[in-house]
Amino acid sequence: MPSLKLENVAKHFGGLKAVDKVSMEVPPGEITGLIGPNGAGKSTVVNMISGVLALTEGDITVDGVSVATDRADIVARKGVARTFQNIRLLPEATVLDNVMIGFHRREEAGVLAQMLGLPAARRDTKRFEEKAWDLLRRFRMEDFAEYEAGNLAYGHQRRVEMMRAIAAEPDIVLLDEPVAGMNDVESDELATIFRELADSGMGLLLIEHNVGFVTRLCKKVYVLDSGRMIASGDPEAVVRDPQVVAAYIGTSGH
Numbered sequence: 001m002p003s004l005k006l007e008n009v010a011k012h013f014g015g016l017k018a019v020d021k022v023s024m025e026v027p028p029g030e031i032t033g034l035i036g037p038n039g040a041g042k043s044t045v046v047n048m049i050s051g052v053l054a055l056t057e058g059d060i061t062v063d064g065v066s067v068a069t070d071r072a073d074i075v076a077r078k079g080v081a082r083t084f085q086n087i088r089l090l091p092e093a094t095v096l097d098n099v100m101i102g103f104h105r106r107e108e109a110g111v112l113a114q115m116l117g118l119p120a121a122r123r124d125t126k127r128f129e130e131k132a133w134d135l136l137r138r139f140r141m142e143d144f145a146e147y148e149a150g151n152l153a154y155g156h157q158r159r160v161e162m163m164r165a166i167a168a169e170p171d172i173v174l175l176d177e178p179v180a181g182m183n184d185v186e187s188d189e190l191a192t193i194f195r196e197l198a199d200s201g202m203g204l205l206l207i208e209h210n211v212g213f214v215t216r217l218c219k220k221v222y223v224l225d226s227g228r229m230i231a232s233g234d235p236e237a238v239v240r241d242p243q244v245v246a247a248y249i250g251t252s253g254h
């Protein structure tokens with residue numbers, strides 16, 4: 001399983017250094033945390049990795065190969081999936097269909113074959129449907145399969161987004177505040193799923209405001225503040241780092 005690496009990555013928006021020479025690694029089989037106050041640059045990091053935003057400087061590699069100039073669809077095909085801080089679903093499609101969209105990357109028979117209804121495509125569809133049901137069960141969402149995604153409660157919409165992101169069995173998944181707005185029971189259920197995904201070999205990057213949640217789940221944590229990496233390492237040590245404590249003062253509640 002490949003590792004994701006950022007080397008001296010920067011993103012400038014005009015005069016603003018939203019991300020300033022950041023280096024980090026998301027190894028396989030682990031949950032890596034990225035924390036920091038609002039506006040620290042966390043989502044910008046995810047947007048650069050996933051090919052949504054171009055880098056100003058630096059390099060991003062997957063398995064040692066640069067993906068820094070790849071478009072979003074290419075990065076996805078290379079095994080890097082993501083969720084969005086602001087949920088993006090097809091609100092009028094069913095939960096099942098939203099999950100099915102996630103299989104697109106591994107679609108073996110191809111879109112044309114599907115349109116023509118060729119047997120290989122029908123086999124793919126059937127196989128994907130079975131896999132989609134596996135995911136729905138794993139996320140305890142099978143009762144909602146035929147619901148319109150847009151009508152679901154917020155926490156359930158987040159689950160749909162996550163199922164879609166991992167449907168294609170990515171090597172690396174970037175989760176931008178996946179438990180925001182969830183209660184403790186819901187976030188604990190997701191924590192269990194995150195651990196299972198990491199145990200299966202996937203590399204997870206978990207962006208989160210809730211420091212306790214990250215500390216419990218992550219092997220290593222990186223801390224961004226105003227675009228700069230101010231600390232990294234063992235979660236217990238990082239959250240006691242005076243610079244990190246200072247960065248969070250006055251921002252608790254976010």
Ligand SMILES: Nc1ncnc2c1ncn2[C@@H]1O[C@H](COP(=O)(O)OP(=O)(O)O)[C@@H](O)[C@H]1O
Pocket residue numbers: 013016018036037038039040041042043044045
């Ligand atoms: N597309 C953009 N254009 C201009 N400024 C942006 C853009 N995206 C983010 N920013 C700015 O970059 C900084 C980091 O934002 P963001 O990455 O969203 O932070 P975080 O996710 O840590 O809250 C903020 O000051 C934000 O206003």
Ligand SMILES: [Mg+2]
Pocket residue numbers: 042043044085
């Ligand atoms: Mg953000």
